[in-house]
Every structure is written in C-alpha cells, then in structure tokens.
Amino acid sequence: MSHAPLPSRIYPVVDEARWVGELGQAGARLIQLRLKDLAPDALLREIRAGIAQARQHGVCLVLNDYWRIAIGEGVDYIHLGQEDLDTADLPAIRAAGIRLGVSTHSEAELERALSVSPDYVALGPVWPTRLKKMPWGPQGTDKLTMWKQRIGDLPLVAIGGITLERAPSCIAAGADCVSAVSDFIRMPDPAGQVKAWLAATRAERPL
Template sequence: MILPSRIYPVVDRAVWVDRLGGAGARLIQLRVKDLPADDLRAEVRMARAWASRHGVCLVLNDYWQLALDGGIDFIHLGQEDLDTADLAAIRRGGIRLGVSTHAPDELDRALSVGPDYVALGPVWPTKLKQMPWAPQGVERLGEWKRLVGPVPLVAIGGITLARAGACIAAGADCVSAVSDFIGAPDPEGQVRGWLAATADVPPSPHAQ
C-alpha cells in the first residue's frame, strides 16, 4: 500500500487531530497513555470525528480492541503488543497494521505478520522516552528499505523539521515525530513546514 502522506504526527490528545489535520496532516497517530477507560473511549471517538472531518487517516496506538469497536483505519503495535493482540480479528475487521521495529529480529517478526507499514527507530536520540536501543542513523533506513521492499517504511525518533528530508532521501517513505509537532510554538505552521520539506525530495533508489 501507499501511505497517504510523507509526514506522520503522533499526538497524545484528540484535539491535535483537529489542529494538525486542519493544517494539512493526513496521517496522524493517537497515542494516549494512562487515561481511565471512559475517558480513553471519549478521546478515540473525538479523534475519529476530527479525522473524518479533515480527511485524516487515523492510527490508534496499542488499543486494538477500541480500534475494532470504533471503526479506526489503522492500529499501531509495538513488538510486545504482538504477543497479545488478536491479529486475525484485526484483519477480519479490515484494520490496517503498523509495527515498530528496532533490530533485525524484530523486523523479521514484523514482516511475518504482513504489516501495512513498518516503523524504524529511533533514528536519532530522543528525549521523549527511555530507549534501550542505540540511535539507528539514517544509513539504517536504506538498509531497512531494501529488506522491506514494497512495505512502507516509517522513520521515527529524534526527527525534526531539519532532518525530515534526509530521512526520505535515505529510504523512508514517511517521517514521524511527536514533540516536533505538539511541542512546537506554532504546530500548524510546523505541519506546513514538514509538508514542504518532504514534498520534493526524491525517494531513495532503495525505495524503487
């Protein structure tokens, strides 16, 4: 498949789907942590409504049961989530699947479940959360793209506006970030900047 955008903001609340979707983002992940069940369901419903309004492909992190119940386009799973998620139910529900990878064995496992995209990270050091993996570097993106072939490759981890184009040139199909969007002084302007920075970058030969 082809992802609907070269940029992929990850957000922690539904209101960001409205703000960033209104600014032109067309692929947004809702990654909510530590909310009571009722509040979580409300956030997912709100995010879906904003996504529908703006034509955004909404990705829900982790909560595959809520994605099935709420008609969400996409679910994103980490390696540990693959241990417990009902992948057959996800597929029967028509939900597309993205999987995080950080090492060759994780990539092998991800490809074995037929993902609709694979994410590689962290490309650069990130302060958002503690990572047991060393930064991958942009060169690893080309290596990963050769291995995944036609499966879209998402780069994540320490990516900024200034670094986004280099990730596309190295082999990523799409670039993702959290703080560089929702932590920016002008998040909507940041979306427009990322779109411009990635629009005219030719894909790596590994992406052909």
C-alpha cells in the same frame, strides 16, 4: 505482493484528540493518536473525539495499542509495538479491515514484524530521543536505507529524534514517511510545522 502507499510523507504522533483536528486542518493526512494513563471512560471518549476529528478533516487515523477499541470503533490503522504482538488478536484486526503498523528496532524485530504482514513498519530511534528511555541506540539514516532495501515496497516510517531539518535526509535515505511527536505538538506553531514538514519532504523524491 504489492503494498499500498501511506497517504502522506509526514506522520505526527499526538497525545490528545484536539490535535487531530488542528494538524488535520493544516494538511496532515496521517496522524497517530497515542493515549496513555486514561481511565476507560475517558479513553473511549478521547478516541471517539479523535475519530470524529479525523473524519471531519480527511485524516487517516492511527490508534496506538488499543486494538479492541479500534475494532469496535472502526479506526483506519492500529499501531503495535513488539510486545503488543504477543497479545493482540491479529486475525480479528484483519477481519475488521484495519490496517497494521509495527514498531521495529532490530533485525530480529523486523523479521517478526514481517511475519505478520503489516501495512507499514516503523524504524527507530533514528536519532536520540528524549521522550522515551530506549534500550536501543540511535539507528542512523544508513539503517533506513538497509531496511528499505530489505522490505521493498512495504512503507517504511522513520521515527525518533526527527526534526524539520532532519526529515528530508530520512526520505532521501529511503523512508517513505517521517514521524515525530515533539517537533509538531511541542512547537509554538504546530500547524505551521505541518506545512513546513510537508514542504520539506515533498521536495526529496516523488511519492
């Protein structure tokens, strides 16, 4: 079975809908909207705003976690953690035509992810990350190479502690796409970061 490639080498993760427009305008074509701790009404408003920004700027939007809303609103992709696989209605997600990404941190988690036929898998943290307390140590770029050999043409996303300087080594090691939160939206010039990441990852190997 062959898998469709992701639409971009870079994959910013953002915590507000406005970033979808700002980074999309700068050239990002794959953006994850990861929202936490919002009341239901505010959550739905923010997701709808993210979808509108994505459509306006030609962005493929990935919604983290809220698969029921993703089905109702027609989001492009849903990203699920391992614990989400316990409760998500995967047949309903597929029936809605939504593509699926899954987080992995270990061999066992990779096997589980592959068992649900995702459209990409993410491996992390490649380097130490400050954003979340992680039970796993840094995976390193060698693990990216191992994962890629294991999954073939299924797209592999590298995440966790990745900076502009580190992104090319992830692509060189086998990742199809590199993802980050801090190195985009926590920087003084997020749009400039998008352009710099696109340039840095384009040079490593052809899509």
